Structure formats: C-alpha cells, structure tokens
Amino acid sequence: MEAKDPNKGYIAVLGWSLRCIDALEKFDRRYLIVAPDWAAEYAEQHDIPFISWDFERLNDRSYELATKLKEMGVDVAIPLFEETVEWAGAVNSVLLDNPRLLGQSMLFRDKSLMKRRAQLGGIRVGIFEEAMDHSDVIRFLKRVNQTLLKLDGDPNDPIHFKAFDKAGCLGHRVIRTPDDVAAIADEEFPALLESHLDGWEFAVEAWIKDRKIQFLNISEYVSLGYSVFVPATPELEKWRPRIEQQIEKLIEVFDIDFGFIHPEYFVTNDGTMYFGEVAYRPPGFNVFELLERAYGFNAYQALVLAFDPKATQEELDAFFPEPVKDAMGHAGCFGVYPRRRVVSDLSIPPETENDPYFEFHELSPPHEQKVTKRTAFGTHWGLVYFFGEDPHRLRDLLKAQEDLDYYV
C-alpha cells in the first residue's frame, strides 16, 4: 500500500468497486469506502478502511452520514454510482459548507430537470416531454411525427423512452409503434420522452477543477449499448474544440466547480451539437479501464484529484497526459448479449480470440439456459476488451462482434 500523505485530502468513496479500491490503495490519499453491508467481510479481510451504509434507505439520513464523515476528518465524498450521486451531493454540501451542491446533485439525478436546466442555459437539446402514463407516450409519438409532416401510414420516426433516474441504457426503449408502447410496464413510469436525433452519438468524460477542464476524453460509440472506444477516431476528434466549448457551457449552466462529468451528445452532419444527458459519476462500460489502457493513467486516481479540495493545479498538470497525442493506442470494449434464446456454454469466437487486437474478456459462463427476452437496452453479460493502434480497424472489429455468438 502506498504511503498516505496526511497533508493531502481525505476521501470518502460512496459505492463499492474493487478497481477503485485498488487504485486508492496505490495512491497517496487517505480514503474510506462507504458501501453496503455485504462488502464488510471482504473489506475486513483485506484491511480496507470501510463503513457500511445502506444507500437504499431514505435520504433524510444523509445528514447523519455527513456528520459522521466530518467527525472522521473526511474532506470530500465521491459518488461511484448513479444511486450515490445525491448522497454525495448532500454529504459534500455539509463537508464543504456549500448547500448549493445538494441542489446541483438533484439536477444530475433527474433527466427531465437536467434537460430543462440545459435548455434554460441556452444549450441545444432535442424535443422532450415527461410521460406519466401510456397515453402520454402515444400522444408524444404522434405529435413528433406530425411535426415531421408524416402522413398516416408512413413509417414513424422513432422516439426514445428513458427512466428518469437510471444510469446509462437501463430502462431505455426505442418506440416506433403503439405496440411498442403497450409493451411498457406500468412501473416504468414516470419517464422521459425524447425525439430521435439522426447523428453521431458520443460521450465525453471530463475532469473539472476550479471550473476548468483538466482532461477531456471523447468516447466514440460504435453501436449504442454495445461498444465504445477511446480515444475517438480523427473524424470525431476534429470536433474537439467545439466539444470543449460545449463542456464549458455545461460547467457554467450547471455551476460545476469541481468533480467529474460524463455527458452524452449527438453531433449532426452539419456540426450541430445536441446535448443528451449528463451524469456526475464514472461512466459504465468501463471507460476508466479503457483510458488506463490507452493512456496509462488511473482514472479513479484522477477522480480523486478532481474532487480533493487540497489538490493543487501543479499536481493535476503533472498527472494528466495530453489528450490523443499521448495515447499509446486505442482501447475499446464490447458488451456481450446472448443472441440465442437458449444457451449452455460460453465460447469465445475463434476469430475474436485469434485477433491481435483482442485482449481479454470478463464474461461469465451462463447461469441460466434460457435468455430473457430483451425489451429495453438491458444489462450486458460482460465485456470483451480490445486494444490496437488503428482506430478504424478497432471500430470495424467492435462492429463485427455484434454478429458473433459468445454464448452457444
């Protein structure tokens, strides 16, 4: 374990991630993991500083957590998962004596509030509406297609249906017909409805300190919900200056002093950027792992630097590489969904395994033989990792995985 520097910040991490713990073990900041009970045994076995906390319980206990952490001398709390973002906001508003942080975290947690705030701040967003029940969805589908001057019988342009407060693609449906609407379960409401934007979807990871972008990464999606790689192709990277402007706008509109954001955008053919949504926590699809592979820096340690009020600008400058130029190659990963209805074995396709860009997988053998039918973009069964020099080859390789069977 790296020696801890008592003059630097004392960090509380909200959520359990072995990768994050491993990074903190090797970093010079004192840390504390705040996570549910089930992790206590492992933490004790491995001498991980730990307090157990039930994040599912009502938020009115956040003051108790904040006081507890304050008494321990913790400087700042970092959320790891969507579910802990509000908790971190509440805790930090006490630790840093800044009540605004709690309100800010609520914005990040509610996709509808978030979009309105962006719109108010002059950021371009698609058409959106809240839906309370099925009839709202039907009406939105009709109005959008009416706006597009479609006639009865023309195929509809799709709309998107998203849960307010879920991370990434969880609960995300694409709706084209009233039949699709009927398939939505009652408990999925309320939800956010959005028009479909034809364009290039990508995500950004930005580490912010003192309202300044310290490092900005563009993650290119090959297919939404399937694969992503970093750094992006030169074709997407050429928009970097425009993207930086957009992020600066976000910082202003959302009043972000420090931390880490993970927004999603569409860029249309003419270069117009549409804001999709933003999260105040590490992205899914293990982009942190990909960044480490491509650049060699540990993104969790970067997270700590961005949150730690005691981190200096010199420290940050020394820590981050220069985007794109310093990358050793491109790292991508592919989320595997079984393609067959009945599966019994995990079997890495030979063309993948023998490809020099393939690195390793984190797939587990099937526990159940029957594959539940996918209605929304659900949870993948694990990730497959790739690394190589040529971003186009990597992109095509990731695309090709969609047609391969990993579970047979």
Next chain:
Amino acid sequence: MAMTSQDNPIEPFLRSFDHVSRQLAEASAAGKFSYQGRVLDSAKRLMKQPGGLAALEARAAELDRAGIFSGTDWAVPAGLVPRLVGNTLASSDSRMVVLECLNLLRFLAVVRGEHSQPGLPLEHARHFLTQVLALNLDRILGAAHEAARVNAGELDPVVDQLLQRLLEAVGPEGILGRLVDEVWRILRQRPLQVEHVKSMILQIAIALDEGQNGLSASETRLGADRLISALFGPTDLCREDPGLEVYRQRLESADTGSLQAEATGMARAMHDTGLVSDYHAEFLRFILDSAHTHLLPAALGLSSTGLDSLRCYQPLVQQLIDEAVRPGTAQSVLGIALMLERGILYSPPIAPSLWRLLGTALTPACEEILSIAFGGQVTARQRLVAGVMMLLGQPLGIGQGNNPTCQAARALSMWALNDPDYLLWLLAQVTSKDCIVMHFEGQPLDSSLLQAGLAQQAPLDADPVSVLLVPHLDRVYAEMGRRVAGRGEDPHRWINPELHGWWVGRAFHIAVDVATGLLKDHEAFIREFHTAYHPLHNGNEPVIHPQPAGIAVTDSSGAFVGWHAISIIRVALDQSGGMRVYFFNPNNDSGQDWGHGIVVSTHGNGERLGEASLPFDQFASRLYIFHDDGLPAAMTLPVEDAQVARICEMAQQSWASNRF
C-alpha cells in the same frame, strides 16, 4: 501515437499479455484476484501461438511474483500433489489448464535456478516435475487412449508441447527409474488401495513397450519387470497375459507339477510386491472348484503359523475365499494370507464374527454406497468381505484418502490391529441398521441421529470398510468434540480413550496451551514422553497397545502445516543401534519430509509393513499430544538436559517458531 513493430507475429499477443500481467503485479492485495482471470485468458492465447510457450516460460518467475497463484490452491507450491496434475491438465475449464501450465513453468524456473520460492527447494521442484512426467508418460508417448483423443481440447497440443519441454529440461534419464522406485517405495508400505499404483505400473509398461524418447531404462528394467509381471503375468501359464479364460483352460489341462509351480509362483510374486494379479484370484477359484485345496497353503505363501491357522479354520477360510476372492478383488488374497499369519483367528470371537459377516445381508444404503464407490463388478457383500480381509491382514495399510478423517482412519487401523472383534461388531451394526452406537461418559451416541462431522460426505476414495464406517465414526467423533467443547482443554484428553477403547492411556500430555496456542512446559513434556515410551528411560517397558498421539506436521521447509493424528506402535532399537519410534500415519503415504533433516522413513530402518519411523528425538520434536497408562515405571532413568534442550530447539525452529 507510438506504433509498435508488427514484424514478430506474437508481438501483439505478448504486448497485451505483458500489459495485463503488469496490472496484476501492480494490483494491491485487495484487487489481485480481479486481474487473475484476464492474465489467464491472455496467457492461453499466447500459449497457442508459435513461440508463445517459450515466452511464457521466460516470464514464469515474474508471473509467480505478480501473484497469479495467490488465493488459489496453487498458492503453496510445496503442498502440491503430482498425482493431481494430469487431471487438471485435462480439465474442461481452460483457465484451470492454463494455471496448471503456468505452475509447471514455475517449477521449471526453479529447477533452472531462475526462480526461488520459499518452501520449494530445487530438489523438490525437480522431483515434482519428474513425478508429473512419470505420471503422464502416456501423453508424452502419444499413447493416450481413444477417449482422450476424441475429446481433445483446444489446449491439448500445447499441453503436450509443454510436457515435452519439461522432459527436455529435466532429462529423460531416470524418469522411468524414478517412477519404478516410487512404486516400490509406496508398495513397501503395503497400502490397501493400490489402484493408483497399478496405473503407474501401466504407464511403465507402456513406456517400456514403446521404448522411445530415450525412456528405455535398462538399469531399472529388472525392478520394472517384477512389477509388471506381478500384475499381468506372475507365472509360467500366464506370462504373456493371455486373459483369464485362456488361463483357466490351461489350468484345467495342467499337470500336478505345473499347478504346484503356479501356486508357489503366484505366492512369490504377491509377497514380493504386495500386488495380487487377477490371475492369482482365478487360480484360487480354480483350486477350490477342482478339489486341489492342498495347493492352498502354497498359493497363499503361508509360513508354519499361517498354515496352522488355515488347518484349524479351513472351512471358514475357504468360505472367505469363495466370497471375497474374484478378479477385481484380487488384493484380498494378500489380506487373507497375512490375516492367517497374524494368528488372530485363534482369538475366540473372531471366527464367529467372520461367520456372521459371511451371513450378513447388507442394508440398501450400504449396498448403494459400496456400489457408488466401487462399481457393480462384484456384489456389495463380496466387496465388503474382501475389504475386511485386506484390513485385518494389513491393519497399517489403511489410508484416509483425500478426506479430513485421519481420526477415523487411525481408529480403524487400531481396531484391526488390536481389537478386531470390536471392529467387526461396529461393521455388523452398520450393515444391519445403518448406524453405530458408541458411549461417551456413559451417554449413548447414535451416529444416525448426529450432525455431520468433518467430512461432508462419505469418503468414496477409500477402502470398503472405510466407506461404510468412516461417516459414522466421523459423526461420533465430532459429537464427542461438541460435548467437551466448553471444558477449556484439548478435547482429545477425553475423546481418545472413549472413542478407541479402554486401552488408550488416561494420563494425557499436551505440549501447548489450548487457549493461547503457545508452548507450555515443553521441557517437562519431552521428559515425560521419554519416561513413558523410551525403553532406556522407562525400565525397558514396551508399548503394549497402539497409542494415539498428535503430531505437528511440518513441510519440507519445517513450516507448520497442521495437527495430525497418528498412533505409536512400538519403540525399539534399529539395526544400527539407534532408538526409533515406529508409528502409523493414516495419511496415504507416510514417507514425508518434515524439514530440517527430519525425513520419515518407511523402509530400511527396521520398519514392519506399513510402519513409518523416526529416530526418537526427531519424533519427539514434532510430538504435541501423547497418552500414558499412568502406572509408575518399574525403574526410570532421568533424561539428560542437553537431549531435552536439543529436542525443544528442534521444535522451536519449526512448528513452534512463534509459540514461545
């Protein structure tokens, strides 16, 4: 962006492998295991490339240090068992196969002096690899049977390559020789279970037959021939392994002289090796069927003692042979012969107990478990009678298998040695009502009503008697432990005499404080052990009954491994005048290296079949529990202080290093 040269085809595989293994190396203890899987996957890919194995070989030591084995069964290399490697290499889980390959490469690095591991001296590593090679000769020779070929996994060619690589590095010289020596070493302990020995002999036979890869070992040819012939052709009429049917025909047309020669030839091979050929079983059945019973003493190789036993109990013995001796249970012939030699049939309850056994109808549960363990080649009762013969003939041949039940195995061996009618009584209870009742401090303990003990299921890799009795004994033992749990002292003080019999000494001596685990009055303990057991200090009183004792087992580097149950059989001078303790270890192979020069001997120092031995002081240095009858010795001689100090020091340098 830095570009890497793509000239070398394995370059990209190597690059990604080096990346993930660096991640593993740099991971904290808490994060280590989350990186192991990807390293194994990456290693698998690399292995399959030309030159990949060599690249891994060069990185083996580094990978070990990085922690690829931490938290796995491979974490302590000194404890690995060569016998298990073959199965792992054929596993359907490719990560297991890769891990085993990396493990072999690690041993290879040690052998080359490129790597060092605490507890894994070079000689041990070489011995391990030699054993692995010897046990997987069929793979090296490409003589794997059809089933293996049909199910060939994607890694099989790589594994074969790896074994070839090991063979080149360790050298073919002596592999066969060592294997032959190993077989003889094991057989001298006369184990009840010889299946693994037979498979090794089969490997030797195949290797000699193929005569390739520089494996023909003329210097060991003779030792190997004796083993092979003992199994596959012990006598003239079956020399070329003609099959049982042909052999029977030849016996039917053989003259008296030939039959006499067959009888003595069979007996000679059996007593020479401890192995019984199926032809031998067939021969016994033939002479019983054809009224040539006068050949029985010769066919069993009996001495005058055995012969007298046979004469006194001929109907019983013939009935036992008829029930127990068949192809597939041939080892029981040796058991019957040795049982007759022990003279135990003269003890009044034994013969009637055996008649009861012959008339037993086993419960369905007993039949089922025996057929799960041994298959249905013979009936459950035939299997059981064969097992009883083996155990009564070779009480010290029993082994615990791969089960945590040393206590039960030791108890069975003690009863077979000392209290055989009690053993037969326990067996009669199980075979008729699926339980045993023992008493603990006056309270009856019914095994069918007790919770499971140390073993979660019945041992299936043990002898027939163990298969039936161990689950019950284990439960009774555990229950006795529960009943004394609150007493603040080592439970064996009360359990040992109650479990085994009145003849276990009630005076109990223990070297450690149970609460703290620290040594307690160790010097006094050593002195008391001398006055209780050392003939030169206790008025030359021999060990009367086998006595349970507790050993702190250490590995070959002297590090503590665990507590283990053994029994002290006798203490006597060896042929060179040194005082030795002869003991029984229920572990399957007693020949163990306990570190710091303490190597348990099983042969050549006056041991009887199945006994292990150590010089008295070395034994005392690993002892932590013994029982004594509590009678004052006729005459005691004090033990020299220097001797006691020396023994205490030997303990403190090994298992007790952090206990004082």
